[in-house]
Amino acid sequence: MTLLKSSQAAKAPRSAAGRASSSSSAAAPVRARKTFWGPAFAAPHGxxxxxxxxxxxxxxxxxxxxxxxxxxxxxFLGLGNYQRLFSDPIFGQVVWNTVLFVVLYVPLNLVVSLGLAAWLTPRIKGRHIFRVIFFIPSITPIVANVVVWRMLYQPSGFIDGISQAATGIHAPNFLGDEHWAMLAIVAMSVWQGFGYNMLVFSAALDAVPENLAEAAAIDGANAWTVFWRIKLKLISPSIFFATMMTLITSFQVFAQPFILTKGGPGSSTSTIVLYIYNQGFQFHQLGLASAAAWVLFVIILGVTAVQFIGQKRWVHYDA
Amino acid sequence: MRKEALVAGALALGLIGLSGCGGSSSPTTADGKTAMTWAMWVGGTEDQNGWQKVADEVSAKLGDVKITLQGSTFQDYFTKMSTQLSSNTAPCLVAVQSLRTAQLKDGMLPLDDLVKKDGMDLGAFDQSMIKGLSADGKLYALPYDVGPLMMFYNKDKFAAAGVAEPTAGWTADDFVAAAKKITASSGKPAFATSIGDLNIESQVLAYNGGRVTQEDASIDASNSAFATGLQWVADLIGKEKVAPQLPGSDGSFASNQFLSGNTAMSIDGPWSLIDTKSKAKFKVGVTTLPAGPGGGKTFSAGSGWGISKQCPTPDKAFAALKEMTGDKVLSELGAAGRALPARTADQKVWIDNAGIPGVQEALKAAETTAVPMPSNTNSDQLGTLFSQYLPKALNGQQSAASVMKDIAAQLPH
Structure with a gap:
């Protein structure tokens, strides 16, 4: 700032001799061009x-x-749709189902993806091939996945066939029994969804400097301690990111119950987004569907806010 | 700055406007014909080609119209069409299933005046479909197919089990006895229950006359006779052990089980018969639904094509409809096995083409007991709730009466 002032002061006498007008007239178009093109490029997006x-x-x-x-x-109903939602036992069940899915799915997804990422160290031969194999379920169309899983789950299907051959006992009717349907959806979802987080964790683990682990090993730390006390802490920002994204997307779960169970049997696998879809596009009650969408928004906002507040305790950005 | 921001905004809007131009469709083709889109449910490439042929033939016949097919699956069709009708993006020609007439009617043009103006003879169509495609006394579509729900059966399985083939008018007791023998002989359940609204309501109507969709088109999900009939269907799985547990809400489970030769019987409509026969690796027979005490009837349903209110050229659309439901096209559809023609005079070609001995007698017997299934604005919702909740009743997790009570609680009162 001081330098700028002194250079301006040094130039001032010369400008005063008649260049002041030409200098300001040259700067003005540049400023104008800047103020024009900035908003112009941003405008389509805005x-x-x-x-x-x-x-x-x-x-x-x-x-x-x-x-x-x-x-x-x-x-116009005012808050009528919200009142109806909160007094509707089915919506209560739907919120509970969604929370149950999140509580089961998110930890399982993180454990499986982190576990596989930790296993896929550079020492594993063909780790890139494994990465691709594990990532395939995430990029295949969910409808195709569901068709395969339906064949696995249905009575006389693959799982039932193995169970009968091995033990002589029928496997549960996974999609037709309300006690099993949600677990079946969670299992399919974990298989479908862990690949993305595995890549995130794998990349984060690769970025941990090797010398830190070596130093810890010299100090007597075993592999488990190195992973738990050093690597896990260093990749905590990635874990935080993956947890946040997985939480948000799992609250919005739709395709799996929509295609596998239609929310049934009964309403045992009906989730909030499936409820929104049914109310909006099947039952044509767009007001009620929008109210449910806002309830979901508030739930996701609340959970995300808690996550952000909680991160101070376990996320380390200053590695 | 303010001026520049305005210019920037105008530039952006211009870009959006330009991109918007690309998406809109002109009602006139490059060669001066009236462009018309026809929304239809499509079940696969063969189906798509069949309907495309109809579109091309009718376009060629009319000369001044070019019909373009817009296909979607049957499961998604009504959701998509309701949305299109409400957002002013619906095409001119709209397919309507008789069960869904009331649901779509607010976006559809009543055809009565156009029929009157044209002098068209509606008497040539099956009258149950003229009724089925009407709502509040107005006709919303011209029918192309019709059919009562019937029982398809695997002749080879009946023969292998030493069971006489069923004849029209067979009873629920005959059905259970045959199913037990076939199940014992083949080691596989003889029948799979379908949870489709038309199928399950027809099975119960034939059994004891119980119905959710009443004659006046109102929905009574807590109808006690229907719950009793539904419990009988559930007992075929749980007590009689002649049907497999349902794997959730898979709507094609029953027909797939039948086609793959696992089960020996399946409830379906004539619209599927020739397709089923061509795909099955066994001889297909067809008869009426088994009749129980107080039952003996079946529902009939069908589909047609109507005109959306948004269509800018309703006269031309009606001219197209007239061709699409004319003798020539319906005879071709019948010959291809795509539909049992709604024009009664054209049905013979379908019967001849079916090549199934006894199909004419079975169809006639079914038609004499058939009542059209009325449509209600909540028919789609009922269908969704059936696929969601009926597996609980049918798999024995909850009584039929209790499940129907749960369904009733979710329908508008």
């Missing part, structure tokens, strides 16, 4: 954001205050 994100969000909040049929005129 307008897109406004039209395709902000406006629908505001519109959905407005819809949630109406009885809004797909065909026909809407009527």
């Amino acid at each position: 307008v897109g954001l406004a039209i395709f994100t902000l406006a629908p969000i505001a519109f959905s909040l407005a819809i949630s205050l109406y009885r809004w049929p797909l065909l026909g005129a809407p009527t």
Whole structure:
């Protein structure tokens, strides 16, 4: 700042001799060009954001205050849709199912993906091939996955066949029994979803400096201690990121119950997004569906906020 | 700065406007014909080609119209169409299943005036479908196919078990006795229950006359006769052990089990008969649904094509509809086994082509006991709740009456 001032002061006498006007007229177009092109490049995105994100969000909040049929005129209900949701035992069950899915799926996903990432050290031969194999379920279309899993799960299917051959006992009717259906969906989801987090963890573990582990080993730390006390702490930002993303996406679980069970048997696998879809597009109650979407938004916002507050205790950014 | 921001905004809007131009469709083709989209459910490439042929033939016949097919699966069709009708993006020509007429009618154009203006003879169509495709006294679509729900059976399995083939008018007791013998002989359950609304409601209607969709089109999910009939169907799995447990909500389970030769009987409509016969590696027979005390009837359903309210050229669309449901196209559809024609005079070609001995008698017997299944605005919701909740009743996890009570609680009162 001081340098700038002194250089301006040094130039001032010469500018005063008649260049002041030409200097300012040269700077003005540059500034104008800058102020024009900046917003010009940002505008398409800004307008897109406004039209395709902000406006629908505001519109959905407005819809949630109406009885809004797909065909026909809407009527204003105020908070009627929210009152109906909170007094509807099915919605209570749906929220519980979603929480149950999250509680079962997220830890399982993280343990499986972290475990495999830890196993896939550079010392493993063909680790790149394993990485690809483990990542395949994440990139194959979920509909194709579901068809395969349905064949595994159904009575007289693959699992039932093995169970009968090995023990003579029928395997449970995984998708037709309300006590098993959610577990079946969680198992399929973990298989489908661990690959992404495994890649994140694998890359993070590769980035941990080898000399830290070597130093710890010289100090007498065994492999488990090195992993638990050093590597895990160093990759904690990645674990935090993966946990956050997995939590958010698992609260939004839809395709697996939609294709595998339609939310059944009964409402045992009906999740919040499936409820929103059914209310909105099957039962044509867009107001109720929007209200449920806002409830889901608040739940995800709350859980994410708690995560951010809690991260101070276990996430280390200053490695 | 303000001016520049405005210019930038205008630039962005211009870009969006340009991209929007690419997506919109002109009602006129390059060669001056009226472009018209036809929304139809499509079950595969063969199906797609069959309907495309209809579109091409009708376009060629009319000369001044170009019909483009917009296909989606049957499962997704009604969700998509409801959304399109409500968002002013619906095509001109819209396929309607008789069960879903009431659900789509607010976005559809009543055809009565166009029929009157044209002088079309609706008497040539099966009257149950004219009724089925009407709502509140107005006709919303012209039918192309019709059919009562029937029982398809595997002739080879009946022969292998030494069981006489069923004849029209057989009873529920005959059905259970045959199913028990076939199950014992083949070691596999003889029948798989379908949880599709039309199939399960027809099976119960034939058994004891219980129905959820009432004659006046109202929905009574807590109907006690229906719960009793549903419990009988559930007992075929749990007590009689002649049917397998349902693997959840898989809507094609029963027909797949039948086609793969696992089960010996399956409830289905004439619209599937020729396709089933061509795919099955066994001889296919067909008869009426087994009748129980107080039952003996079956539901009939069918589909047709109507015009959306958003269609800018309803007269041309009606001209297309008239061709699509005319003798020529319906005879071709019948000959291809794609549909049992809704024009009664064209049904013979379907019967001849089916090549199944006794199909004409079975069809006639079923038609005499058939009642059209009325449509309700909540028919789709009922169908979704059936696929979600009925496995609990049928797999014996909850009584039929209790499950129907749960379904009733979720339907609008």
